[in-house]
Amino acid sequence: MTYEGPKALLTAWVSLVSNLLLTLLKLIFGLVFHSTALVADGVHNGGDVIASIATIGSMKLSNHPADREHPYGHGKAEDLSTAFISIILIAAALFLTFEAIKALFAPASPISVWAFGAALVSALWKWLLYRYTNKAAVRYHSKSLRATASDHLADIYASIAAAIGLGISWIGSILHIPYTHYGDPLAGIVVSLLIFRIAVIMIVKASNVLMESSVDATTQEKYSAVILSFPEVKKIDILRAREHGNAVLIDAQIRIPGSYTIQEGDDLTEAIRSKMLQAYPDVEEVLIHINPWYEDQELVEPDSVPHLDQK
Known part of the structure; x- marks a missing residue:
């Protein structure tokens, strides 16, 4: 910022x-x-x-x-x-x-x-x-x-x-x-x-x-492009970005190969964070959660907001 x-x-x-x-x-x-x-x-x-x-x-x-x-x-x-x-x-x-x-x-x-x-x-x-x-x-x-x-x-x-x-x-x-x-x-x-x-x-x-509303869709797509520019990222499960005063806070869930070590995952998320902060000075924080990805696994989309079962 x-x-x-x-x-x-x-x-x-x-x-x-x-x-x-x-x-x-x-x-x-x-x-x-x-x-x-x-x-x-x-x-x-x-x-x-x-x-x-x-x-x-x-x-x-x-x-x-x-x-x-x-x-x-x-x-x-x-x-x-x-x-x-x-x-x-x-x-x-x-x-x-x-x-x-x-x-x-x-x-x-x-x-x-x-x-x-x-x-x-x-x-x-x-x-x-x-x-x-x-x-x-x-x-x-x-x-x-x-x-x-x-x-x-x-x-x-x-x-x-x-x-x-x-x-x-x-x-x-x-x-x-x-x-x-x-x-x-x-x-x-x-x-x-x-x-x-x-x-x-x-x-x-x-x-x-x-009211914690999200940034506009065009801006959110730009943030997604930064994350997906890393070939190790196979998929973005969730990406949320909101304005907080003059800054933007981003949190995301991404999928990377399940064979990666904790250190490799940490290095990747730090690289993504650094690139995002450099590309967008108004972004103050980027929190990234890692989910495993396997080539032969059918992925189930997680809900960004839990909901009650409909009866």
């Missing part, structure tokens, strides 16, 4: 400070220039500040070594953080929807070019943050940073939608085009739908990891 705690934490701190500054920018400009979309987006950014704090805490916890109570380490802290960020995003989306619908029935307020400019600056700032954070998430194999990058992506959509709505309202007020004042609240509704979609995708992925 190539996760580098201190460098990844620096990325998280950059996100936290940026979210604080953007929250102040949006709230101040939104309140001064009476922009529903900008105020709602500023409140959403306030949720991002809480999410960033949670990210930093989970990353510090996930770096703690394994102990007696947590023999597999603390990697799932980052999945809990991802789920927490998703909940914040869902709450923000519901709040944005409520505020936008309320604004549709409220008297129209004049829109300033400064509010429009603030939305554009926010979109650009978040785009730079997204690229920076996403690159760090890939480099350090950090799920918390990946969730934070997705949060930045949602903010980009939100800021662009807010800018479009503000732009329509601002131009409409100058040219006296009817109904253009609805551009601001309608943009808020679009923003909420985009944020809600991203949040649901994130929380489903985090829940799958917390």
Whole structure:
């Protein structure tokens, strides 16, 4: 595993400070220039500040070594953080929807070019943050940073939608085009739908990891190919792989010739393990159980999960 705690934490701190500054920018400009979309987006950014704090805490916890109570380490802290960020995003989306619908029935307020400019600056700032954070998430194999990058992506959509709505309202007020004042609240509704979609995708992925679901079939086939690349392995009886925080844990049952000695079997499993760890840096552990193979023996498939006899 190539996760580098201190460098990844620096990325998280950059996100936290940026979210604080953007929250102040949006709230101040939104309140001064009476922009529903900008105020709602500023409140959403306030949720991002809480999410960033949670990210930093989970990353510090996930770096703690394994102990007696947590023999597999603390990697799932980052999945809990991802789920927490998703909940914040869902709450923000519901709040944005409520505020936008309320604004549709409220008297129209004049829109300033400064509010429009603030939305554009926010979109650009978040785009730079997204690229920076996403690159760090890939480099350090950090799920918390990946969730934070997705949060930045949602903010980009939100800021662009807010800018479009503000732009329509601002131009409409100058040219006296009817109904253009609805551009601001309608943009808020679009923003909420985009944020809600991203949040649901994130929380489903985090829940799958917390529920010990297997990695996808394509990835599992790649792990099988590594094991079967050794000619001594005649068959794979069972192969299970699951995500544990930023790492992947693999356990397998393989068949090798029954004439092999214990030492030969141990050397083979160590060779398989080394090759797997080298090929896939995110794999943290490979546990292999050996079953004997005989050329004239009819093999019976073992069950990966025991079941009760059907009556």
